[in-house]
Amino acid sequence: MYTFSRKNGTLLTIVFIQCILVLAGCGFKDIDNRLFVIGIGVDPSEKEEGHYKVTLKLSIPVGSIKQEKKPTYHYLVHEGENIEEAIRILETHTDRVLEFGHTKIIMVNEALLQNNVKDVMDYFVRRGDMQLIAWVGAAKTSAEEVLRAEPKAEEAVSTSLTRHFDRTGTESPYIVSAFLFEFRRNSHSLGIDPVLPIIETNDEGSQLIVNKSIIVQEGRPPLELSSRFTREYNSLANNLGGYSYKIEHEDNNIVVNIGKNKVKYKILTDNKKPTAIEMKIEMTGEIIESDKDLSLNNLKKYNKLAEDEVKKHIMKFLTTIQEENLDPIGFGLKYRTMHLNNENTISIWNEAYPELPIDLQVVVNLKSTGKIE
Amino acid sequence: MYYLIFVTMVANIIASVPRILVIESNKGVIFSMIAALVVGVVLTYIVIHLFNKFSGQSLPDILKKYSSKWFYVPVIIYFAVSWFIAGAITLVTYVFLFTTFVSFETSMVLTTLAFVVIVSFGMLMKSESVLHTVEIVFLLLLLVIIFLFVKIMTDENLNWDFVQVAMMNIGTTPKSYMSFSAASYLFIGVVNIVIFNSFFKGKLKFGLKQATVIGTVGALVLFITYFIPIGFNGFEQIEHLNFPWVSTADSVRMKYGVIERVVFIFIIIFLGISFLSLLVHWHVSLKLLESIFQFNKLKWKNKNLSSYFFVFLFGAVSTFLVTRINEFELFKYASIFYNTLPIFYFILFLSLFVAKRRAKL
Numbered sequence: 001m002y003t004f005s006r007k008n009g010t011l012l013t014i015v016f017i018q019c020i021l022v023l024a025g026c027g028f029k030d031i032d033n034r035l036f037v038i039g040i041g042v043d044p045s046e047k048e049e050g051h052y053k054v055t056l057k058l059s060i061p062v063g064s065i066k067q068e069k070k071p072t073y074h075y076l077v078h079e080g081e082n083i084e085e086a087i088r089i090l091e092t093h094t095d096r097v098l099e100f101g102h103t104k105i106i107m108v109n110e111a112l113l114q115n116n117v118k119d120v121m122d123y124f125v126r127r128g129d130m131q132l133i134a135w136v137g138a139a140k141t142s143a144e145e146v147l148r149a150e151p152k153a154e155e156a157v158s159t160s161l162t163r164h165f166d167r168t169g170t171e172s173p174y175i176v177s178a179f180l181f182e183f184r185r186n187s188h189s190l191g192i193d194p195v196l197p198i199i200e201t202n203d204e205g206s207q208l209i210v211n212k213s214i215i216v217q218e219g220r221p222p223l224e225l226s227s228r229f230t231r232e233y234n235s236l237a238n239n240l241g242g243y244s245y246k247i248e249h250e251d252n253n254i255v256v257n258i259g260k261n262k263v264k265y266k267i268l269t270d271n272k273k274p275t276a277i278e279m280k281i282e283m284t285g286e287i288i289e290s291d292k293d294l295s296l297n298n299l300k301k302y303n304k305l306a307e308d309e310v311k312k313h314i315m316k317f318l319t320t321i322q323e324e325n326l327d328p329i330g331f332g333l334k335y336r337t338m339h340l341n342n343e344n345t346i347s348i349w350n351e352a353y354p355e356l357p358i359d360l361q362v363v364v365n366l367k368s369t370g371k372i373e
Numbered sequence: 374m375y376y377l378i379f380v381t382m383v384a385n386i387i388a389s390v391p392r393i394l395v396i397e398s399n400k401g402v403i404f405s406m407i408a409a410l411v412v413g414v415v416l417t418y419i420v421i422h423l424f425n426k427f428s429g430q431s432l433p434d435i436l437k438k439y440s441s442k443w444f445y446v447p448v449i450i451y452f453a454v455s456w457f458i459a460g461a462i463t464l465v466t467y468v469f470l471f472t473t474f475v476s477f478e479t480s481m482v483l484t485t486l487a488f489v490v491i492v493s494f495g496m497l498m499k500s501e502s503v504l505h506t507v508e509i510v511f512l513l514l515l516l517v518i519i520f521l522f523v524k525i526m527t528d529e530n531l532n533w534d535f536v537q538v539a540m541m542n543i544g545t546t547p548k549s550y551m552s553f554s555a556a557s558y559l560f561i562g563v564v565n566i567v568i569f570n571s572f573f574k575g576k577l578k579f580g581l582k583q584a585t586v587i588g589t590v591g592a593l594v595l596f597i598t599y600f601i602p603i604g605f606n607g608f609e610q611i612e613h614l615n616f617p618w619v620s621t622a623d624s625v626r627m628k629y630g631v632i633e634r635v636v637f638i639f640i641i642i643f644l645g646i647s648f649l650s651l652l653v654h655w656h657v658s659l660k661l662l663e664s665i666f667q668f669n670k671l672k673w674k675n676k677n678l679s680s681y682f683f684v685f686l687f688g689a690v691s692t693f694l695v696t697r698i699n700e701f702e703l704f705k706y707a708s709i710f711y712n713t714l715p716i717f718y719f720i721l722f723l724s725l726f727v728a729k730r731r732a733k734l
Contacts, residue, residue: 184607
């Protein structure tokens with residue numbers, strides 16, 4: 001070993017100091033040289049067929065949260081032949097580097113969902129810095145409008161648009177949320193179709209409304225689900241509770257609130273051919289509204305009434321998607337898990353699905369009539 | 374010893390192994406994986422068993438003692454080169470990954486150099502210190518790794534239906550040798566014993582208990598490596614992902630975590646793991662080379678510089694590799710390397726058998 005002499009020590013110090021001088025040439029750009037993109041919107045171009053209009057929502061960093069009353073955003077819009085080109089041009093519209101690591105939401109215009117889904121998604125998935133846990137949404141009328149909306153209740157350092165989906169704030173069975181990876185997975189897979197939330201804004205852009213959804217399948221017009229169907233979908237696919245049904249009974253209007261629900265389904269088969277979908281739903285809830293006084297003794301009867309009502313609604317939803325030959329819940333996928341895979345599995349299913357009978361069983365358990373009888 | 378085996382297993386999750394497995398996903402991967410599991414455990418047993426005969430001696434020692442020069446020089450060079458390539462695959466994969474996901478503005482050469490410089494210090498350590506480093510770092514990271522896997526596997530967006538669909542392919546007749554060799558690469562960790570054997574005094578036990586532990590951990594790691602990315606990304610187009618595991622980690626969100634994106638924790642932790650794997654591989658390679666080449670001319674102040682020369686050579690070659698090859702070529706060469714593993718085992722066993730014969734005579 002070296003003996004650590006004075007000479008060597010001096011030499012080492014000099015080398016270290018020179019190393020420090022080199023350190024500044026690092027390839028990393030500082031935070032003040034970056035602009036954070038929090039949302040991207042893609043619309044069809046207004047001028048040219050097949051081109052895209054890209055909108056970026058940029059968050060302006062604030063010095064102190066306490067001083068800021070409202071968040072400050074900046075928007076960049078440009079049209080280009082493809083998304084990359086538009087974004088490259090947008091980079092020249094600002095003095096700083098666009099940072100996509102914080103992009104939390106991707107808005108796609110409804111009109112693009114029929115033919116351009118894969119085109120649009122490809123770019124976002126391919127970019128390594130883009131999060132796969134960004135939410136994807138279908139923007140009604142235009143993505144630019146939705147991104148430009150600044151709701152009144154919005155606070156500094158929190159974006160309303162994303163808070164609709166992250167289940168920390170509002171939680172509602174009317175809101176469908178889809179991560180980018182989830183959307184990509186379901187749109188590429190056989191036996192399941194992806195569902196996206198529809199995001200609308202009012203005329204002044206002071207409110208965001210998310211309560212509808214849309215089932216997307218490449219190459220065919222997407223099916224828009226009404227708020228009601230969206231709720232049904234969410235309760236079936238994601239076991240989300242927190243909605244109500246109205247029952248009419250002997251001139252009395254009763255509203256039942258469903259708190260929890262549990263869905264089980266299986267595909268019945270006979271000789272490898274699917275014969276029926278058997279679905280069992282268990283719901284727990286309470287009565288939230290009624291025109292007349294209710295008696296706790298009658299809860300059983302109300303259970304029965306609620307069961308019939310729920311069954312009617314869910315059947316309507318299921319038969320609608322069946323008629324449209326769409327499968328947002330993934331029955332086909334379930335079928336595929338039950339059979340050794342070969343090329344025929346999915347075609348047997350596709351043939352059978354539109355005509356498949358659905359055996360639906362609903363069990364409602366009402367726990368109380370609320371604070372009053 | 375087990376640390377070496379486990380580090381290699383875990384390190385391969387982000388290397389080319391899952392990529393190869395998912396690419397071959399239509400060709401009977403499940404059967405290949407089961408076969409690889411059995412073969413892996415058996416090979417581990419044989420290797421440990423053979424080395425037990427020569428406890429306290431490393432492979433170069435053994436070969437030098439019991440075989441002639443024309444035999445052991447090419448054998449050791451072959452091993453050294455194999456280990457170097459194994460390390461280089463890890464390094465290049467990680468550099469690609471790093472530039473794609475974390476720091477795309479830094480040049481690749483700079484990233485590689487940063488790795489190489491740190492690993493070089495490690496390579497020049499004593500073998501014993503290397504073992505300690507591996508143990509300490511692995512134990513420190515182990516809890517976080519387990520946390521990450523539990524977090525990923527309990528995520529509500531992980532669709533087990535896809536995993537089941539993938540399992541339903543079990544009936545496919547295995548046609549893919551590539552997936553078998555890649556899966557068995559997970560068990561390569563044991564052959565690091567060729568150098569580290571000199572530190573294991575006394576016989577290493579490898580009975581039913583040890584075999585079960587290695588078998589279970591191996592099965593678990595294989596399961597995680599292959600099926601979890603499918604659960605997140607679907608079965609149909611999983612082969613299009615270049616880094617199946619990083620994309621999987623990116624699909625998990627920690628709602629109330631300090632860092633929302635799990636992928637960053639994942640990348641940092643696996644930085645540590647791949648660093649360990651790289652360190653072990655290159656250290657073994659260096660020791661093997663040292664055992665046959667001692668350049669007498671390279672002396673400076675009574676110190677032989679040949680090890681420094683090799684370290685420099687390793688760094689230079691890998692930097693060259695990083696700048697030269699692209700992801701596709703990396704994948705191609707990695708799978709060729711995995712495919713040659715049987716030759717590797719064959720030569721190892723052959724040389725040990727020869728030595729055993731001679732030793733008894």
